[in-house]
Amino acid sequence: MMPGISFPSHAEVSGIQRLNSTSPAHEFEEATYRSLRWRLIPFLMLCYVIAYLDRINVGFAKLQMSTNLGFTEAAYGFGAGIFFLGYVLFPVPSNLFLVRVGARRWIGCLMVVWGIISGSTALVTTAPQFFTLRFLLGVAESGFYPAIILYLTHWFPNHRRAHAVSLFQSAVALAGIVGGPSSGWILDRLHDYGHLWGWQWLFLIEALPAVLAGLAALYFLDNRICEARWLTTDQKNFLVRQLERDSGARIAGSVRAVFADLRVWGLGVVLFGIAMAIYAISFWMPTLLRESGVSSNSRIGWMSAVPNLIAAVGMVLVARSSDRRRERRWHVVVAMLLGALGLLGSVLLPHRPMLVLASLSLAALGVMSALPLQWSFLTAFLGGSSAATAIGLVSSVGNLGGLVSPAMIGWLKGQTGTLHAGMYAIAASVVISALIALSYPARLVNR
Numbered sequence: 001m002m003p004g005i006s007f008p009s010h011a012e013v014s015g016i017q018r019l020n021s022t023s024p025a026h027e028f029e030e031a032t033y034r035s036l037r038w039r040l041i042p043f044l045m046l047c048y049v050i051a052y053l054d055r056i057n058v059g060f061a062k063l064q065m066s067t068n069l070g071f072t073e074a075a076y077g078f079g080a081g082i083f084f085l086g087y088v089l090f091p092v093p094s095n096l097f098l099v100r101v102g103a104r105r106w107i108g109c110l111m112v113v114w115g116i117i118s119g120s121t122a123l124v125t126t127a128p129q130f131f132t133l134r135f136l137l138g139v140a141e142s143g144f145y146p147a148i149i150l151y152l153t154h155w156f157p158n159h160r161r162a163h164a165v166s167l168f169q170s171a172v173a174l175a176g177i178v179g180g181p182s183s184g185w186i187l188d189r190l191h192d193y194g195h196l197w198g199w200q201w202l203f204l205i206e207a208l209p210a211v212l213a214g215l216a217a218l219y220f221l222d223n224r225i226c227e228a229r230w231l232t233t234d235q236k237n238f239l240v241r242q243l244e245r246d247s248g249a250r251i252a253g254s255v256r257a258v259f260a261d262l263r264v265w266g267l268g269v270v271l272f273g274i275a276m277a278i279y280a281i282s283f284w285m286p287t288l289l290r291e292s293g294v295s296s297n298s299r300i301g302w303m304s305a306v307p308n309l310i311a312a313v314g315m316v317l318v319a320r321s322s323d324r325r326r327e328r329r330w331h332v333v334v335a336m337l338l339g340a341l342g343l344l345g346s347v348l349l350p351h352r353p354m355l356v357l358a359s360l361s362l363a364a365l366g367v368m369s370a371l372p373l374q375w376s377f378l379t380a381f382l383g384g385s386s387a388a389t390a391i392g393l394v395s396s397v398g399n400l401g402g403l404v405s406p407a408m409i410g411w412l413k414g415q416t417g418t419l420h421a422g423m424y425a426i427a428a429s430v431v432i433s434a435l436i437a438l439s440y441p442a443r444l445v446n447r
Contacts, residue, residue: 048171054118056282060183061199077410084403086138091392094143102223111214114140119207122200146395165372166319176308184301271398273433277367292356307364318369336434339366340427
């Protein structure tokens with residue numbers, strides 16, 4: 001507790017910061033948000049690394065699995081993509097249920113369930129079994145991501161949220177940094193150990209952390225500010241006042257109103273383009289690197305970490321720039337256009353591994369930097385139960401891109417023998433989504 005400190009209005013705080021960035025009020029605010037970030041973000045990032053790795057490790061498993069089980073390119077693409085059919089069906093009811101039961105129990109239970117399903121993929125022997133487990137994995141994971149986006153709105157006001165979300169979203173890139181080398185190592189080193197293929201060990205080993213983290217979430221997460229024993233009373237009061245002021249700029253309405261709001265559907269289309277690109281990179285990067293001339297699974301794993309490392313740094317820097325300038329649209333649009341350019345380069349520079357890697361790095365940097373920022377559009381003008389519904393709706397529409405992208409690329413590769421046509425289509429979808437993002441008025445989203 002800090003005696004003598006009052007809790008000024010947002011305008012007063014901004015004025016104090018401009019006059020004296022080392023004032024007690026400013027230091028108190030920064031210390032409070034620093035406590036939030038250190039308490040919540042690392043654990044949520046860990047959970048998302050696990051979630052993302054469990055959905056994309058099939059891209060590495062494919063290097064052995066397709067040959068072992070006789071899967072065609074189209075069958076693999078369909079299996080990778082059908083995850084998102086389950087993923088898009090349940091975010092809205094999942095978020096509404098989260099509001100009722102609380103984040104701690106809901107997130108923890110989801111993680112335990114999807115860990116069991118992911119590990120069971122090691123037992124498949126036929127394509128229908130593969131499709132079924134991928135679909136069920138999507139159902140189990142469908143509530144996690146929108147739950148976290150909603151959860152962060154209960155702790156961070158809008159002008160602080162892009163940075164927090166970008167740190168959380170950087171787990172997408174961290175999953176690639178960790179998952180690439182480890183997956184390649186497992187494929188090469190554990191192949192035929194205990195009479196199991198490397199791809200089977202891959203699913204078994206990478207599923208275990210989900211179960212452990214899910215159990216930990218039941219004890220670690222707090223549902224609301226008032227439950228956080230690690231915050232002082234002054235800090236709790238300050239955060240509540242910040243969120244109350246923030247909510248005054250947003251609209252709360254009925255579920256029907258959210259579904260009738262074209263702005264929400266438009267953001268779903270924006271996320272659709274981003275998701276198309278992210279999962280094109282995630283599911284097909286190992287294949288692109290192999291076709292560029294890299295033969296070792298371990299080397300492919302290490303090389304695939306590079307685009308993700310660059311994206312992880314870029315996501316945080318771009319989000320901090322967006323928060324500092326209170327500007328959203330152009331940060332999103334420019335990032336998406338750079339991503340589209342990188343996607344094109346990944347197939348226009350064949351048999352040059354380092355140039356393909358550089359193009360994939362640009363693509364990952366662009367689309368992953370846009371991902372957390374597009375959520376700040378939505379939470380700038382919607383609040384309450386409307387935000388919960390809208391986040392679920394946008395997540396459902398957007399993640400259809402994950403269903404379409406791998407299936408379309410796999411089918412086109414089977415028809416043409418190359419990944420060119422698929423990557424051209426993905427790049428075009430990203431450009432269209434960038435134009436839609438640009439159509440949102442700055443006064444609506446730049447908060």
